[in-house]
Amino acid sequence: MLFYCVFLFLIGLCLSAYHKTNLSIYNKLLICIIILVAICRYNVGYDYKTYYNLIANESHELIWLLFSPLSALIAEIAIYYHSPQLLFIIFGIPTYVLIFLTFKKYSSRYALSVLMFLCLDYFGSLSTIRQALAVAITFYAFQYVKEKKFLKYSLFIALASLFHASAIIAIIIYWLPRFQFNKLIIGCIIGYMLKAVAFDSMQKLGIYDNYLTEDSHIEGGKFTQLIIYGIYAFCVYTWVNQNKRCSRDYVNIITVGIMMYLIFGPHLGARVGLYFIIFIYLLLPNLIDRLSVRSRNLCTAIWSYIFVLYFMLYLCMPFIKGNNSFYIPYKVFFLS
Numbered sequence: 001m002l003f004y005c006v007f008l009f010l011i012g013l014c015l016s017a018y019h020k021t022n023l024s025i026y027n028k029l030l031i032c033i034i035i036l037v038a039i040c041r042y043n044v045g046y047d048y049k050t051y052y053n054l055i056a057n058e059s060h061e062l063i064w065l066l067f068s069p070l071s072a073l074i075a076e077i078a079i080y081y082h083s084p085q086l087l088f089i090i091f092g093i094p095t096y097v098l099i100f101l102t103f104k105k106y107s108s109r110y111a112l113s114v115l116m117f118l119c120l121d122y123f124g125s126l127s128t129i130r131q132a133l134a135v136a137i138t139f140y141a142f143q144y145v146k147e148k149k150f151l152k153y154s155l156f157i158a159l160a161s162l163f164h165a166s167a168i169i170a171i172i173i174y175w176l177p178r179f180q181f182n183k184l185i186i187g188c189i190i191g192y193m194l195k196a197v198a199f200d201s202m203q204k205l206g207i208y209d210n211y212l213t214e215d216s217h218i219e220g221g222k223f224t225q226l227i228i229y230g231i232y233a234f235c236v237y238t239w240v241n242q243n244k245r246c247s248r249d250y251v252n253i254i255t256v257g258i259m260m261y262l263i264f265g266p267h268l269g270a271r272v273g274l275y276f277i278i279f280i281y282l283l284l285p286n287l288i289d290r291l292s293v294r295s296r297n298l299c300t301a302i303w304s305y306i307f308v309l310y311f312m313l314y315l316c317m318p319f320i321k322g323n324n325s326f327y328i329p330y331k332v333f334f335l336s
Contacts, residue, residue: 109285119307134164177249
């Protein structure tokens with residue numbers, strides 16, 4: 001636990017220094033810290049051992065059965081060099097670089113975006129490494145949605161789907177900014193009513209089939225779901241009060257992500273909705289930035305405290321429930 005407190009403290013120092021001086025060295029330092037923690041870990045994350053054993057046991061057939069082509073290729077590289085850790089290194093570096101490049105380009109309050117991601121999504125990205133990279137690629141490709149360059153955007157979606165097949169769903173993001181919010185809400189209601197059809201289609205296609213069966217039902221993610229709902233409600237309320245003058249693209253995209261939560265539940269919904277919900281790390285800072293100076297500072301402080309509290313509760317929750325933690329203690333591979 002102490003390690004993560006120090007980690008968050010160092011990130012806070014870097015963000016504060018970067019905010020005050022605008023020197024890129026502090027931004028580069030915080031990204032390096034975040035990446036190093038992700039790629040140097042050993043047995044941290046609930047899927048770590050699964051990935052580690054696939055490489056250590058050289059399970060070629062299983063890898064090509066379970067992984068999308070480029071993910072399988074990375075796994076083969078790790079096997080070739082007899083280094084399970086290489087898998088986490090190759091996936092980790094581009095994932096966080098792409099996410100923070102997008103924050104830097106589109107967030108009006110970069111420090112808040114980084115803090116949100118670290119507190120709400122960082123631990124998840126340590127486990128879902130293949131999908132995390134796919135999400136990072138689609139998120140980075142949003143620039144082509146802004147520029148209305150469908151071919152480039154679709155090529156990035158195709159690239160992401162070669163790491164994780166679920167990325168194909170992000171193709172609809174290209175059209176979402178064009179919808180009126182009211183019409184989108186009606187569409188989401190219809191989608192919710194048709195969720196039985198969606199489940200049936202996913203089972204036939206074998207997408208997340210293990211999460212759809214009753215025997216494999218997973219109850220995780222409800223706490224995260226609640227805080228996402230809270231952020232979304234605040235954002236929509238603030239956006240409406242600002243007369244919907246900006247950020248309709250983010251609001252629409254996140255609304256579809258919320259619909260995914262409602263249709264597929266907290267665990268599977270979070271997996272499918274990741275491609276959409278990640279935009280909340282841009283929406284909240286951008287809406288706060290349009291408030292008065294006093295309200296802006298107050299909202300930033302309140303939300304920052306909420307995110308840090310969530311970060312701590314997330315780490316403590318397994319111990320409160322009497323379970324083992326997938327994240328504590330933090331260990332590095334070269335000392336294990």
